[in-house]
Amino acid sequence: MHGWVILGDAATKRVNGQEVVVIADRSGDLGAAIRAWEDDERRRMAYELGNLGRLVNDALDRLRQAGAT
Template identity: 80%
Template sequence: MTVHGWVILGDAVTKRVNGQEIIITAGKSGDLGMAIRAWEDNERHRMAHELGNLGRLVNDASDRLRQAGDS
């Protein structure tokens, strides 16, 4: 059975993300839905943080190029 791309295997779910197999268990709460939402929220925050870092790198490189052109 699958839910939003997750494959349910008893008390665990799996999903392949960027070539890596993710396995989540229900944990102490026993609620797989809550475990999936928590992982997806954490992944969303991680990706936003990394995208912000990449944006800062691009902006810094752009500023350096602009400054080098002004010299």
């Protein structure tokens, strides 16, 4: 939960130039809400990096095939 500014039942953080606001759920557990957002963000980033890796690998394969002909 590093870098969050806590404001009552809400927390804010700047991520990639945008302000993210997380609000405590019905239980009032702001820490759980922040952890859930961070987990979702971690999964999103891993998914996007996986996609980028596949694009790079495909491009390298095409370059290798073009050089082999």
